[in-house]
Amino acid sequence: MKNFFTSIFRPIIYIFLGLSLVFACQKINPLDGVELTVNTDIYKSPVLIQFVDGSSTSTKIPEGLSVTISGPGKDFVLDDFGGKDFTVAGNILTLVLNKTANPTETNPIVFTVAVSGAGYLSTSKTITIVDGTTPQSHVVSLVGLSAPPLGVTAASQNISLTGGTIQIPTGNGKNESASLSIAPGTQVKDAAGNVINATSVSTQVVHFGSAQMESLLSFPGGFTPQNVNRNGTITEGAFVTAGFVAIDMQAGGKEVKSFSKPIEVKVGINDDFVDPNTNLKLKEGDVIPTWSYENTTGEWKEEGVATVSKDANGKLVATFTASHLSYWNLDYFYQLGPKCNSYYTQIKVNSNVSTYMSGYYGYLYAGNQILNGYNFDVTNGAISYIINPRRADMKVKVFDMTKAPAKVVGETALFNPCNVTTAVPINLTLPAPPPPINVDIDFTAKCSNKDVNIKPSTWLYLYDPTASWYGRYIYSYMTSGKTSLTVKEGTEYFIYAYSAGKYYSGRATFSKSSSNIITSGGTGLTGTTTYNASTGKVKLVATYTTNDCK
Structure with a gap:
């Protein structure tokens, strides 16, 4: 925090020191009544991570993460x-890279x-940044234990250490x-390897099917991991689960x-x-390789194999x-x-x-x-960027995620990312959109403890409570408040501006009539919207007050 404001204000301080010397003998304060406005775009590679409930039917926004x-x-x-205060504001985490x-x-x-977070299964996401300017946004799907995503079931049970089984x-949506x-006779151990004095163990198991999109979107880290431990060698690759x-x-x-003693796990296989x-x-x-996941580091480790057999009902289990x-x-x-020519x-x-x-x-x-998923711009002529997994049999499918079940609206032909020299085309047939309106945003943060206004470089997030699933969210990165x-x-829309682990919120309706922002809570936004008939655009001018100007 201190280094941040020192970087912003150092040139200003030098100027004012000079002015102070000029006016010292006259006992005039050159700053009296003067309000300064500074920009904050001094860091690199802004990243927004949005944590969402993985169930398409849930309206819950994860909090307390x-x-x-x-x-x-x-x-x-x-x-x-x-x-280094990595705080999730609501369900949003905003990060940057050091300017070096x-x-x-x-x-x-x-x-x-x-x-x-309480009520959710712990997970993780690995982020790769290859340039210092382009903002990145990611969605991390969380599994709510009381109402999990389609294709996921959970069970909890107290198991005696004299022997026992839990059935999931x-x-x-899965069979x-x-x-x-x-x-019998198994002893359980803590993280230090010490035996825990207990006669039973409280057990929770969550099972993920391999055929349902919501289940696959909950796969920790994604299906193209970059931290894979095979016999002590760290590599990268792609999983098929x-x-x-x-x-x-x-x-x-x-x-x-x-x-x-090792525990025995049986996992049903989709027909x-x-x-x-x-x-x-x-x-x-048949045998299938088994892998364990270290959630805090994102490392997958090859452990052995699972053997396929049939259960009493004739179903395949591993x-x-x-x-x-x-x-x-x-x-x-x-x-x-x-390595391909391009990332x-x-x-x-x-x-x-x-x-x-x-x-x-x-x-x-x-x-x-599914190997990876991305927020996709479906505007005619838009270019989207897909990270290359370096396999020859690739295809991109675009889904309408605004309602469940998700619907395919177009897909590419098969392509080899390493041989592509021009953009891969994709034809999309989309439902007619509701009447759109373009909005220009102008944000200012006012410091409560000094006469300084900040034009923040940070993320803006809009939430539409009338929409469903992934259609509820719009986010954009503001550079110097715009x-x-x-x-x-x-x-x-509910409007959220994120900064330093906090969010500042309000509500506004974007139309051809002027309106005021309705402040939400004690850290609210204030401002107005105005419509310009000649440009056909709405301008939103908003302000929030922060006490973080140290």
Whole structure:
């Protein structure tokens, strides 16, 4: 915080020291009644991470979340006021890189954000930054334990250490179940490897199916991990999952981390799952590699194999043993090929809409497996950038995520990212959008403890409570207090400006009539909207007051 304002005000201080010398003998205060306005765009690579409830039917916004930053690039990562106070404001985390950072495609800055919160399964997201200017926005899907996403089921049970089993049911859109068994005489251990004095263990298991989008969007870190441990060697690659589980245990008031005897885990296999190596459905006797996940670092570690068999009902299940707790994943792993010429592939849109529409996501597929997903601009002529996983059989599908179930509105032909020399075309057929209106934004932050106004470089986030699922959100990065965006005409939006782990909020309706911002809460926005008939645009001028000007 101190370094941030020293950087902004140092040149101003030098000027005023000179003025003070001139006026000292006259006992005149050259600053009396003067209000200064300064810009804050001194950091690099702004990042917004939005944490959302992974269930398409949920209207809940996750709150009370905690995060940690790890990974090789963590020392470059700052909060948006230049400090290390990584606080989630509501469901939004805003980050920047230190001004000395110089990320490139050949030398990216990579870090992992781990998140946890009451009522949600802990997870993490690895962020890769390859340039110092382009803002990035990411959506992290959280699993609410009381109402999980489609394709996910959970079970909790107190298991005796004399032996016992917990069953995770089918349902919620999937036909597969899972189970976990503890052998008689098993001792449980804490993070330091000490035996916990207990006779039973409180167990929670969450099972994720492999065929449902909402389940796959909850996969920790995404399907193109960059921190994969294979026999002690760290590499990167792509996963194709046959299903995964998250296991948590408590005993004697302590978190269980490992066991004196391995526990047995059985995971049901979807009837239509195909082995990507053979292009054939799985059968008895096949094996699937197993992987464990370290949530705080984003590292996947190869652990062994699960063996496929049939249960009493004739359903395929994969059985493996686990000596410690984490996410456990049944996954086929692909080592990535040679580096491509570019970190990104460009996808060029041909569509029937001429204004930005929120709620559309592009997903990169290898066969039937989702590898990565991105907020996708469906405007005709727009260019979107997809991170190259360096496999030859790639396809991008664009989904309308404004309502469930998500609907495909277009897809590319198969392409090899390493051989692409021009933008890959995609044709989209979209429903007619509601009447749009363009908005120019002008924000000012007023310091409560000094005569200084700040033109903030920070994220602006609009929330439409009348929309559903991913269609509720619009976000844009403000540079020196200014940005432009497109909204639905006549719709009231909740407006949030984020800074230093806080948000400043209000409500406004964007139409061809002037209006005032309705302040929300004690950290509210004030301001007005006006319509310019000659440009056809609305201008929003807003102010919030901050006491963080130290």
